[in-house]
Amino acid sequence: MSDGSRGEVISVVQRRRRWTTEQKLALIEETMCPGTSLAGVADRHGVSRSLLFEWRRQAREGTMPGLVPPEAERSPSLVPVHLVDGSPPEATSPAFTHPEQPVRDTAGVEVVLRNSRILRVSEAIRPEVLRRLAAALEA
Structure with missing residues (x-):
């Protein structure tokens, strides 16, 4: 015997989302x-x-x-450099100096990334730290 009601099955098929x-x-x-x-x-x-x-x-x-991992980045290329007036960033972090070098008052470097973000660092920053910062900010 049927009471006239019908069951309804609702199924949702979710596909995997692709993230860039x-x-x-x-x-x-x-x-x-x-x-x-x-x-x-x-x-x-x-x-x-x-x-x-x-x-x-x-x-x-x-x-x-x-x-692209930092060690596989393309070789260095020439980029325009513009000198600007302003006070240099603080160079008190260990990331900015080599352990055997004393912290000193240094000139600042301003890097304008391809995505228009600006990275201001001390000239005493270690290259590998600068590379990681630039890669993270360009992403």
Whole structure:
């Protein structure tokens, strides 16, 4: 006997979402903002928390597909340099000096990245630190 009601099956087929390297890096950058939680960023953008943790690890280790690791960056090229007046950045962080060199008052260097962000550092910054900073900010 039938009571006239019919059952309805609703199924949703979710396909895997493809994230570009730029999108991944934008989400990673968002997780690093002060007061922002990784869980909140993941929930807001519909990405699993574990995947976002994995992307952060890959970016940190330079193993993210599509992300050029610092040691594989293209060879140095000539870029325009403009001298500007202004006080140099503080050179008190250990990242800015070699351990055997005393901290000194140094001139500042301003780097305008391809994405128009400006990176101001001491001329005493270690090249590998500058390379990592520039790569992170250009992403």
